[in-house]
Amino acid sequence: MSASGTTIAKVTTPLPGPKSKALFDRWEKAEAQCAGYQAQVAWDHAKGVVVTDVDGNVFLDWTSGVLVTNVGHCHPELVRAIQEAAARLLNNYECLNEPRVIAAEKLVSVTPPHLDRCFFLSTGAETTEGALRIMKRKTGNYEIVSFHGAFHGRTAAAAAAGGLVGPKKQYGPTIPGAIRAPFPYCYRCPFNAKPDSCGMLCFDLLDDTVRANTTGSLAGVIVEPYQGAAGFIFPPEGWLTRLEAWARAGGMLFTLDEVQSSFGRTGKFFAMEWEGLTPDLVCIGKGIGSGAPASAIVARSEVIGALARGEMSSTLGGNPLASAAVSAVIEIMLKEKLADNALRMGEMMLARLKEIQERCPYVGDVRGKGLVIGVELVKDKATKEPAPDLTRKLIDVAAQHGLLIGSVGIFGNVVRVAPPLVISEAEAMESLELFARALGEL
Numbered sequence: 001m002s003a004s005g006t007t008i009a010k011v012t013t014p015l016p017g018p019k020s021k022a023l024f025d026r027w028e029k030a031e032a033q034c035a036g037y038q039a040q041v042a043w044d045h046a047k048g049v050v051v052t053d054v055d056g057n058v059f060l061d062w063t064s065g066v067l068v069t070n071v072g073h074c075h076p077e078l079v080r081a082i083q084e085a086a087a088r089l090l091n092n093y094e095c096l097n098e099p100r101v102i103a104a105e106k107l108v109s110v111t112p113p114h115l116d117r118c119f120f121l122s123t124g125a126e127t128t129e130g131a132l133r134i135m136k137r138k139t140g141n142y143e144i145v146s147f148h149g150a151f152h153g154r155t156a157a158a159a160a161a162g163g164l165v166g167p168k169k170q171y172g173p174t175i176p177g178a179i180r181a182p183f184p185y186c187y188r189c190p191f192n193a194k195p196d197s198c199g200m201l202c203f204d205l206l207d208d209t210v211r212a213n214t215t216g217s218l219a220g221v222i223v224e225p226y227q228g229a230a231g232f233i234f235p236p237e238g239w240l241t242r243l244e245a246w247a248r249a250g251g252m253l254f255t256l257d258e259v260q261s262s263f264g265r266t267g268k269f270f271a272m273e274w275e276g277l278t279p280d281l282v283c284i285g286k287g288i289g290s291g292a293p294a295s296a297i298v299a300r301s302e303v304i305g306a307l308a309r310g311e312m313s314s315t316l317g318g319n320p321l322a323s324a325a326v327s328a329v330i331e332i333m334l335k336e337k338l339a340d341n342a343l344r345m346g347e348m349m350l351a352r353l354k355e356i357q358e359r360c361p362y363v364g365d366v367r368g369k370g371l372v373i374g375v376e377l378v379k380d381k382a383t384k385e386p387a388p389d390l391t392r393k394l395i396d397v398a399a400q401h402g403l404l405i406g407s408v409g410i411f412g413n414v415v416r417v418a419p420p421l422v423i424s425e426a427e428a429m430e431s432l433e434l435f436a437r438a439l440g441e442l
């Protein structure tokens, strides 16, 4: 329920509605069907946290696309910036344009001071590919330490550094030099240890794994501040600080993949701010364009300076339209203090979801920071057997109630609670109510 007692979400047809159904039928005949499972809803338009489908059904959105529309769907200032830029100049490749310079200045100004250069690209995978390349170029070494469960994109080097089966399935052998170590998934700790008393046993295993596998050519580490695709898995406090120190002690460069954790998602502009990390390279995507195709690598100048002129380019990276979007998003983020709102709303939603966890037999774990919260569904809380089928059913039942959710997870059993950062208390409360109702119907 909203503050005024009226409901925002309103679904008046069984899903998919007739117009959605007709679109799905056309789509299946025209495009390859290799996308993940989604609610049976064909989106028509959206504003803030509210999505309307082609049948006129209205939903609250916990997906933000896929953690993209941080400033809210179709924020009017972002739309205006994109429209004005498009009418003026759409592309000039690497030739200079002022929107690109402004966007670069603004981006560098919001990152911690040691990161003083950026480079614009269009997708997250391009930034991780770029960062892997820069780490190798700068050090002259070729081995990359990455993590079980990691997702850095679907292109070749990004997939090789990743620790999920999906992007690599029957695509091997992957690019040599990847050394993958365990990431702390405390809910499913292989040592059956507890984070407050384990002394980070997993860290010893990481060290052992790398020692056993390196040929002496370690270039760097790439890590997500929390693992996104693996199921919104947060390492224990201090683990990332220890990892950075370990990387430095071993003469490696340190890359943070903040493609999804940046732009306010965790309640700070960048997730690295939580522990005062000082990475050499940071990969940024998704929220930076909030819907416009934009991404960037931010780096120390002496590290990204390993690339000489002509060594990195991308046809659409830094084009005037994307650049105008980046500038507008940064201005909106700061003006509306969206990271603070993410923190406030996130704390409230996390507390309520933990209450729901106590009552619901299927909610095994609730974890998160800011507005990135994972709700892990299991068949049985004692055995923790993952419940991917139930998760897919919940996606459909929740949509029928007017709430859009998606799933992630190594086992496909984690509900993504990741609404646009503009969510109000009324929208948060109503969406939680819809979620509880949907869970009750499983």
Ligand SMILES: Cc1ncc(COP(=O)(O)O)c(C=O)c1O
Binding pocket: 123, 124, 125, 126, 128, 151, 152, 153, 154, 224, 228, 229, 257, 258, 259, 260, 285, 286
């Ligand atoms: C942490 C992380 N890195 C990289 C990527 C790849 O981004 P893109 O799909 O834009 O290539 C993603 C996408 O989900 C991601 O979550």
